[in-house]
Amino acid sequence: MNSHQYDAIVVGSGISGGWAAKELCEKGLKTLVLERGRQVEHLKDYSTMTAAPWEMPHRNQIPLEDKKANPVVNRCYAYKEDTAHFFVKDQDHPYVQEKPFDWVRGYQVGGKSLIWARQTQRWSKYDFEGPSRDGFAVDWPIRYEDIAPWYSYVERFVGISGSYEGLDTLPDGEFLPAWEMNCVEKEIQERILKAYGDRKFIIGRCAHLTQPKDVHLQQGRGQCMARNQCYRGCPFGGYFSSNSSTIPAAAKTGNLTLRPDSVVHSLIWDEKKEKVTGVRVIDRVTKEATEYFAKVIFLNASALNTNLILLNSTSSRFPNGLGNDSGMLGKYIAFHNYRGSLSAGFEGFEDKYYFGRRPTAVMLPNFRNVHKQEMDFQRGYMSFYSAGRGGWGGTGDMNFGADFKEASAKPGPWHVFMMMQGETIPKESNFVSLSQDQKDEWGIPLLKVSVDYDENDELLLNDFLEQGEEMLSKAGCFNIRKTDSKQSPGLDIHEMGGVRMGRDPETSLLNGFNQMHLAPNVFVSDGACMTSTGTQNPSITYMALTARAVDYAVAALKRNEIG
Ligand SMILES: Cc1cc2nc3c(=O)[nH]c(=O)nc-3n(C[C@H](O)[C@H](O)[C@H](O)COP(=O)(O)OP(=O)(O)OC[C@H]3O[C@@H](n4cnc5c(N)ncnc54)[C@H](O)[C@@H]3O)c2cc1C
Secondary structure, eight states: OGGGEEEEEEEOOSHHHHHHHHHHHHTTOOEEEEOSSBOOOTTTTOTTTTOOGGGSTTTTOOOHHHHHHOHHHHTSTTOSTTTGGGSOOTTTSOOEESSOOOOOOOOBTTGGGGTOOOBOOOOOHHHHHHHHHHTOSOOOSOOHHHHHHHHHHHHHHHOEEOOOOOOTTSOOOSEEOOOOOOHHHHHHHHHHHHHHSSOOOEEOOBSBOSSOOHHHHTTTOOOOOSOOOGGGOOTTOOBOOIIIIIHHHHHHTTOEEEEOSEEEEEEEEETTTTEEEEEEEEETTTOOEEEEEEEEEEEOSOHHHHHHHHHTOOOSSOTTSTTOTTSOTTEEEEOEEOOEEEEEEEOOOTTOOOOSOOSOOEEEOOOSSSSSOOSSSSSOEEEEEEEEETTTTOOTTOOSHHHHHHHHTOOOOEEEEEEEEEEOOOOTTSEEEEEEEEEOTTSOEEEEEEOOOOHHHHHHHHHHHHHHHHHHHHTTOEEEEEEEOOOOTTTTSOOEEESOBOSOTTTOSBOTTSEETTEEEEEEOSGGGOSOOOSSOSHHHHHHHHHHHHHHHHHHHHTTSOO
8 A cells, every 4th residue: 555655646647637747746745647548758659740741651631441430539620640649539438428529538648738729818807707797607716816827827837929919808928929920811900900999819829839938948848840730749849738848847856656557447535534545546458456545636637537537436425426415516517619610712912921830820809798798698709710822732733743843832812711719608407427337448437428509509609600701801801601510519629617616515516726625635627627618728727727726735735734
């Protein structure tokens, strides 16, 4: 038992788990990170990071058999031949879709931090105030001021590029130099601002080192080269991942034990001590069961997996899942509505070019229901657009010799793409639970997902499509086409909730420091903790909440309040 005793255990090594590990280790705690997937070492295990298309057997396409066998993961735009090894195949890890739900996962050291799109916007005060103002979910137990210093703290280490805009709907952070809009994007930005006065699109904020500082160079990371082949793992460490950043920082302290291939089955509730003492683990390969013990436990297995682990942590004290006296565990799951997009043409600027593959788009913070409820739907959406030249490298019918070369080098006309990221309202009827009769190969019940859109999502989608069309038309675009992808929830890969934060143990599982009300040495700081979804890409908020929660947990340990 002694050899399995640590100060802290972190479950999961993705975006939030990496942060928990770094912070706990740097504060001097002997920390065990349990990761169900295989080891992926920065650089060493990025097998495709410099591969050219002709070096890949299917020229970076996914073969038909794979598409048929794995329909869910194949719907993710980033799942290609060069990245497939970082995504979970449907067949390997089944779950039950009570309603259609595309659950996209990355089971390896680093989790989805290797394959995320790296867009990072802070929440605003309006997002934290939303549920109490508009009467949905429960009141967030924190406000923007509580998390703002922690946003700064994580942004400095991660390296976020962005521009200073002074917008109250999308607060500024600690930024490296921003990426540049191209000439057509700038023109569209100006025309929309002129037409509306208050709709200011800005360049996206993202976790890329445009100009690394000492803190990044010390991590062994270098400048982003705008290759936009990030999903393979970056040879320069140009974008933030656990593998390039937080896990090496944790390891440097000498306090980290990282144990890949360790599937956490459940948490151990000690009936005599009346507290959680550790976790049960099944070895991914040998299927051998083991137990590990610690004073404090951080759950960072990603939103739905954290729900699964807690639901599976039953005892005579907690027959319905750890800390679940209220019956709230697994409920109020929400996500982002990505269904709407528009495409259009743009005339002119034919003598203008742009360089590199910029890893971000142009974005407009939510402008609906910000200061008061004013639409026939609740909450709002962010809008993104980008403009590029089509046909670059397109060769048409000229497939040989000099004509081919000339056609390859000629850029085509400008086109514009716009998309939405809408808030969804957490509801009791959107929930996850455990299968009573089906288990995976590690003996863990399959997760059942019952999550759907509602009328509010349809109204919000229609408004985005109307507004998008109007904005593009005012910007001088032509041939504007609106699309409702009708994609299932989940494909946004921003699933949140189920173990939400709140003020009252009757209606929430966690307090304002991500600490379980009824198991105070257990902390949940991945997407499961989210009370509502906001309209921003969520991961930078998970990072800030995690660093803040560790700070609180370690202080509570020192005061002997937990552990
Ligand atoms: C294509 C794509 C684009 C995205 N773009 C963005 C974006 O632009 N901005 C943004 O904010 N977010 C984006 N996301 C979402 C982002 O990746 C997630 O929000 C983030 O990774 C969540 O962090 P996490 O720590 O909760 O989970 P993860 O990063 O998924 O890590 C969880 C880890 O826990 C491990 N684990 C799971 N179950 C167990 C268990 N039982 N025992 C042990 N270990 C376990 C997993 O193997 C995994 O390594 C994107 C995701 C994808 C796939």
